[in-house]
Amino acid sequence: MKIGELSKRTGVSIRMLRYYEAEGLLKPRRAASGYRDYDTAEERTVERIKLLGSGGMTLATIRQFLPCVRGEGPVFEPCDELRTVLHEQIRLADQKAEKLAQSRRILRHFLLEIEQP
Amino acid sequence: MKIGELSKRTGVSIRMLRYYEAEGLLKPRRAASGYRDYDTAEERTVERIKLLGSGGMTLATIRQFLPCVRGEGPVFEPCDELRTVLHEQIRLADQKAEKLAQSRRILRHFLLEIEQP
DNA sequence: CTTGACTCTGACAGCGTTGTCACAGTTTAA
């Protein structure tokens, strides 16, 4: 699958697909022409990156647990470290969610304030 | 209160306090020396900006409902518009929370994957 | 073969936020 098709399938711009690669998150095969050739595993990877990214995660961070993102199954070497990173990221996500909720509360507070004269 | 004290009280850097002002979110009085002079109302404003910002809101966005942030009570002119903006922002916050939860779910999924060989 | 659509690389710019630096003026305490 060429980059244009992957872009349409995932909704991720061609620009960003190339950027993912530059950041080391994708390594598509290359055709003789030099064109990138993605397989379906890579499509799934892109979907995961998209979701993690929309949660406010940096590509550099995502790269930390790339084996998971790639779905390469159980990891040997960095498994412990990986677990630590994952726990930390979950903690950060919770923290972020709390901030968001707090922010939302303020907005609702404002709303009540101006809706009750 | 001078900028250094406000910074210590709120935990917002001096740099950012000046930035808030440059973006039109604060208008502290000036002493004869040119030094900024903040009152307690402005301190509360900073706290609110901090919370809204930590929820991922842009200063330009926050400026839209500045009367609320400043706590200037009921607003006349832009009240309807303000309500619309607030509703929209709450909707966006919910949307962001949903993405965050989705992202978190993926992280937990990874965690389970590598914890069960 | 020709044409239009696609892809390649590399560079530049912008967003909003944040730190830092330099240089000048002000306040405060010794």
Next chain:
DNA sequence: TTAAACTGTGACAACGCTGTCAGAGTCAAG
């Protein structure tokens, strides 16, 4: 008075992401 700590302004840089543009090569259909 002098020195240290603070404040002022303005500029520069960097972060991570994203679009766009230019110039060259490739593919697919007429």
